Amino acid sequence: MYRSHSCGELRATDINKDVTLSGWVQKIRDKGFMVWVDLRDRYGITQLIFDAERSPKELLETAQSLGREFVIQIQGTVIERESKNDNIVTGAIEVVVQKLTILNEALTPPFTIENQTDGGEDIRMKYRYLDIRRKPVQENLIFRHKVAMQVRSYLSEQEFIEIETPYLIKSTPEGARDFVVPSRMNEGQFYALPQSPQTFKQLLMVGGMDKYFQIVKCFRDEDLRADRQPEFTQIDCEMAFVEQEDILNTFEGLTRHLLQSIKGIDIESFPRMSYEDAMKTYGNDKPDIRFDMKFGELNAVAQHKDFKVFNEAELVVGIAVPGGASYTRKEIDKLIDWVKRPQVGALGMVYVKCNDDGSFKSSVDKFYDAADLATWAEATQAKPGDLICVLSGPKNKVRAQLSALRMEMAERLGLRNPEEFAPLWVIDFPLLEWDEDTERYHAMHHPFTSPKPEDMKLLDTDPGKVRANAYDLVLNGNEIGGGSIRIHDKETQALMFDHLGFTPDEAKAQFGFLLDAFQYGAPPHGGIAFGxxxxxxxxxxQETIRDFIAFPKNNSGRDVMIDAPSKLDTEQLKELHIELDL
Amino acid sequence: MYRSHSCGELRATDINKDVTLSGWVQKIRDKGFMVWVDLRDRYGITQLIFDAERSPKELLETAQSLGREFVIQIQGTVIERESKNDNIVTGAIEVVVQKLTILNEALTPPFTIENQTDGGEDIRMKYRYLDIRRKPVQENLIFRHKVAMQVRSYLSEQEFIEIETPYLIKSTPEGARDFVVPSRMNEGQFYALPQSPQTFKQLLMVGGMDKYFQIVKCFRDEDLRADRQPEFTQIDCEMAFVEQEDILNTFEGLTRHLLQSIKGIDIESFPRMSYEDAMKTYGNDKPDIRFDMKFGELNAVAQHKDFKVFNEAELVVGIAVPGGASYTRKEIDKLIDWVKRPQVGALGMVYVKCNDDGSFKSSVDKFYDAADLATWAEATQAKPGDLICVLSGPKNKVRAQLSALRMEMAERLGLRNPEEFAPLWVIDFPLLEWDEDTERYHAMHHPFTSPKPEDMKLLDTDPGKVRANAYDLVLNGNEIGGGSIRIHDKETQALMFDHLGFTPDEAKAQFGFLLDAFQYGAPPHGGIAFGxxxxxxxxxxQETIRDFIAFPKNNSGRDVMIDAPSKLDTEQLKELHIELDL
Structure with missing residues (x-):
């Protein structure tokens, strides 16, 4: 038996007990006649004491030879600590060691195993098994486990069944790139790894499983942007005999449960906003509503004067930055530089200081008088002391730019409190979006999303205007889930494929089994998937998903710890009926 | 809202309620003036009634037009059923329909959606989404979900943390064949799909996570034997600071919990048997101990006479088949034919009838007298009325043959009751096994398994005799789990690689990260994985794992429903830097 207690377990009530502990050496303080060792495991830290009087003599020497991260086992007696440490749960006691076994030695780790480490990202990733020893990383992994357990228990109680769908499936050209797997037994053929279990969950609904969920790995071979992983985990859900309202209620329930059980936060009901309103009010389909700074559209009040820039713009729109009137000229210039950075891309910015005395000072005083600017203040809900920032240009671009500015200002003003949670349903997404590159419409959500019946008539005349029964759940400016009511009849599905530019043959080759399934009595159904x-x-x-993944990959899709991907033997390639084409 | 109740919910207490139901048409009985429809969903079946008197007139006609598996929604009133059906929970009521909506029509399914279907395996797999509508399949999937939930809740309560390990890892030539995934971003390189998360769970122990588990998909590109799947699911577990005893106790606890919570069966403690004893007593390392028929070795009592076959054999061994003395000559001849089948491979079989009067009648009466045969009966624990079946030959072969016969006889005698559960720990597995093909030793469990310290001295002199701290959990003659205490120091691991024929460079290339990790303070650890x-x-x-997998593959590794694997576009191959080699 390696231990009678964990390193986080002993309390004042255990004083005088003989105990066995095992763990890692976190810290050593050597005073010559006395050595203190902090012994660490997942559960905590216990202070050990070796001294010439109370421990066997040779022990002191062995203790002095210990290095950081040595793995040791000790036997000893719990005693009261002279100088108690209220910061840790075992701070009332220490253990006088009678026996010490070195279970394993350790090289000096390449970075400190402390909450705040001196190791950079790269070295910590290479030695991820050492990084995981740090408490913040362990706590993140334990936190993830708790969230997953709560998801499972909540959905199970709601009669959802977790069903495993296959990982070796079929490649489809639609959507992102697939990772593929050559088949040895079926020469020249390939499996694909699922980008999501989308079709399988729909088939489970056709199969009458009624309520399905799965916490499941998904794969996308995309060029990796910051904080994306080629493999990621989805909470994948589907329900039969439901309308959008049923899904929103069910998964609002799940999210409320998580906030309550994990964070102790009660949120009564989640607000809803149409995609159109979100774009108009926040320039973004995943608005962070922990703070205001709502968009005020200024076309009506700013396009009647001689300011050509505004007059020629499709959209003139502003936000009121709280307290921004106190910005110096220099600060404002820097802000203008910020919006002109290539990542944001604005050509310039007009500003209006709303002074505390009710007067205005703007960069366009030449064109607009106080009465004009008062209407701007009204439209942007600016109060005395605020700074109105106005951008103009093509509608979609300028919305994205002002949205970026809004987020930046919120960050600077400390309005993005990570311990405040503001969920929001964004609904009524467009069914299709125009793709400039391929010059055709793509499914905004995916090709199985149901159009709103009342918009079906627009499908031929104005496809971009057709709204879908599609919804996203947004939390603090991040899309955490998205889904839709699905098409459940063969005719509508064929119509959709047609509008997406599939010939009937192409549709059949790729999704034949789903179209077939729809002939045998598919129920109305819909679902959602959470990242x-x-x-x-x-x-x-926290910000970075990588901090909550045990073994993440870097931006080139490499696992630098195990050094994958790697080369294969020629023989292995031969067996798979492929050769390299470099 | 598609339904106010499920089809399994209404009871006598609901009589007179107005309800809305949705589901599939299971059955229609049309008496002209009256139509009964059985409406089915996951939760049950509710009888609907349409009649000329109580339902709107046109409804009767629509009801008469319904086909099997149509998806419908109805509104109606719950009434008391005249002829109650005690076999189903809703059998006390029926629903008089006032409104009927056809949600989706259905072609006639290619097989009947009944508990006992007329569809063969192939057609059911092609239309698996229809097969899943059948109650036995739905129940199996729900059962699987319940087992997985119980596993998770039990292990979580024991402070195990479920941690997701990566699916895109590194190929290693050791063990079974990997499925591989070409990397687009890293030209000419490949990921491999994990055969198990073995090294990652060990790294998590090095990382101090202490208790890890994961229900996880694993992949093996093997030629598929019956009832094997290229992707399968493991309950993967690992613990730090443990000895074999700790692991056996913990996972005996898990298994007891499953038997108790899922089957309502209490089993006090699981018997244990060494690998050597299992082979000696049952000829098998996963013995089914629901029944006896233990092996009796007869060398000592059968090799002193003139029967050359026995005298020349390495092993003479028999079992006593209960009640077999009553077999006719013809039945015994058929049994001899059975053991001579190529799948079993015995050259012949000697038998002894133990007559009720205490006399014997054997096929070798020429060589052995009653006193000889009495010693055989004693060795095989044969009772009057039994038939002793004796095989002889090379030890390993003859044990396997007699084990096959033992299982066959148990099957014929009805001793393999699927509702009886007999778990067994098989321990002390050999560390290495000799491979005739490659003429070298292979790791029996895997190369990270710890030898028993007391056997280490045999590693150079008699490697085949070295026992490992390795164990299997056997249930009803099936290995349901297996694991080992791992090597946790670099020296022993290097020694093992050496004995397995790896050069230090090869070991470093393949497992360098693990050997590195072992230098930084690896704790003693061990684990287990359940299938x-x-x-x-x-x-x-039940017998077949396929019945508990939502979308299984066939024996050629194909998913016949989605028709995977399949061909890729030339362009897709080009992007992946590979071409076909057919």
């Missing part, structure tokens, strides 16, 4: 990595990071009050 | 598919099938009292 678990992101959800956990946000609930954990 | 979830098999475990669920056995707990469910």
């Amino acid at each position: 678990l990595d992101r959800l956990v990071a946000i609930l954990g009050g | 979830l598919d098999r475990l669920v099938a056995i707990l469910g009292g």
Whole structure:
């Protein structure tokens, strides 16, 4: 038996007990006649004491020879600590060691195993098994486990069944790139790894499983942007005999349960906003509504004067930055530089200081008088002391730019409190979006999303205007889940494929089994999928999903710890009936 | 809202309620003036009634037009049923329909959606979404979900943390063949899909996570034997600071919990048997101990006479088949034919009838007298009325043959009751096994398994005799789990690689990260992995794992429903830097 207690377990009530502990050497303080060792495991830290009087003599020497991260086992007696440490749960006691066994030695780790480490990202990833020893990383992994357990227990209680769908499936050209797997037994053929279990969950609904969920790995071979992983985890859900309202209620329930059980936060009911309103009010389909700074559209009040820039713009729109009137000229210039950065891309910015005395000072005083600017203040809900920032240009671009500015200002003003949670349903997404590159419409959500019946008539005349029964759940400015009511009849599905530019043959080759299935009595159904990595990071009050993944990959899709991907033997390639084409 | 109640919910207490139901048409009985429809969903079946008197007139006609598996929604009133059906929970009521909506029509399904279907395996797999509508399949999937939930809740309560390990890892030539995934971003390189998360769970122990588990998909590109799947699910577990005893106790606890919570069966403690004893007593390392027929070795009592076959054999061994003395000559001849089948491979079989009067009648009466045969009866624990079946030959072969006969006889005698559960720990497995093909030793469990310290001295002199701290959990003659205490120091691991024929460079290339990790303070650790598919099938009292997998593949590794694997576009191959080599 390696231990009678964990390193986080002993309390004042255990004084005088003989105990056995095992763990890692966190810290050593050597005073010559006396050595203190902090012994660490997942559960905590216990202070050990070796001294010439109370421990066997040779022990002191062995203790002095210990290095950081040595793995040791000790036997000893719990005693009261002279100088108690209220910061740790075992701070009332220490253990006088009678026996010490070195279970394993350790090289000096390449970075400190402390909450705040001196190791950079790269070295910590290479030695991820050492990084995981640090408490913040362990706590993140434990936090993730707790969230997943709560998801499972909540959905199970709601009669959802977790069903495993296959990982070796079929490649489809639609959507992102698939990772593929050559088949040895079926020469020249390939499996694909699922981008999501979308078709399988729909088939489970056709199969009458009624309520399905799965916490499941998904794969996308995309060029990796910051904080994306080629493999990621989804909470994948589907229900039969439901309308949009049923799904929103069910998964609002799940999210409320998580906030309550994990964070102790009660949120009565989640607000809803149409995609159109979100774009108009926040310039973004995943608005962070922890703070205001709502968009005020200024076309009506700013396009009647001689300011050509505004007059020629499709959209003139502003936000009121709280307290921004006190910005110096220099600060404002820097802000203008900020919006002109290539990542944001604005050509310039007009500003209006709303002074405390009710007067205005703007960069366009030449064109607009106080009465004009008062209407701007009204439209942007600016109060005395605020700074109105106005951008103009093509509608979609300028919305994205002002949205970026809004987020930046919120960040600077400390309005993005990670311990405050503001969920929001964004609904009524467009069914299709125009793709400039391929010059055709793509499914905004995916090709199985149901159009709103009342918009079906627009499908031929104005496809971009057709709204879908599609919805996203947004939390603090991040899309944490998205889904839709699905098409459940063969005719509408064929119509959709047609509008997406599939010939009937192409549709049949790729989704024949789903179209077939729809002939045999498919129920109305719909679902949602949550990104678990992101959800956990946000609930954990952190930014980076990588911090909640045990063994993440870097931006080139490499696992630098195990050095994967790697080369294969020629023989292995031969067996798979492929050769390299470099 | 598609329904106010499910089809399994209404009871006598609901009489007079107005309800809305949705589901599939299971059955229609049309008496002209009256139509009964059985409406089905996951939760049950409710009888609907349409008649000329109580339902709107046109409804009767629509009802008469319904086909099997149509998806319908009805509104109606719950009434008391005249002829109650005690076999179903809704049998006390029926619903008089006032409104009927056809949600989706259905072609006639290619097989009947009944508990006993007329569809063969192939057609059911092609239309698996229809097969899943059948109650036995739905129940199996729900059963699997329940088992997985119980596993998770039990292990979580024991402070195990479920941690997701990566699916895109590194290929290693050791063990079974990997499925591989070409990397687009890293030209000419490949990921591999994990055969198990073995190294990652060990790294998590090095990382101090202490207790890890994961229900996880694993992949093996093997030529598929019956009832094997290229992707399968493991309950993967690892613990730090443990000895074999700790692991056996913990996972005996898990298994007891499953038997108790899922089957309502209490089993006090599981027997243990060494690998050597299992081979000696049952000829098998996964003996089914629901019944006896233990092996009796007869060398000592049968090799002193003139029967050359026995005298020249390495092993002479028999079992006593209960009641077999009554077999006719013809039945015994058929049994001899059975053991001579190529699948069993015995050259012949000697038998002894133990007559009720205490006399014997054997096929070798020429060589052995009654006193000889009495010693055989004693060695095989044969009672009057039994038939002793004796095989002889090379030890390993003859044990396997007699084990096959033992299982066959148990099957014929009805001793393999699927609702009886007999778990058994098989321990002290050999560390290495000799491979005739490659003429070298292979790791029996895997190369990270710890030898028993007391056997280490044999590693150079008699490697085949070295026992490992390795164990299997056997249930009803199936290995449901297996694991080992791992090597946790670099020296022993290097020694093992050496004995397995790896050069230090090869070991470093393949497992360098693990050997590196062992230098930084690896704790003693060990673990186990359960095959979830098999475990669920056995707990469910069934034979085939396929029946507990939503979308299984066939024996050629194909998913016949989605028709995968399939060909890729030339362009897709080009992007992946590979071409076909056919």
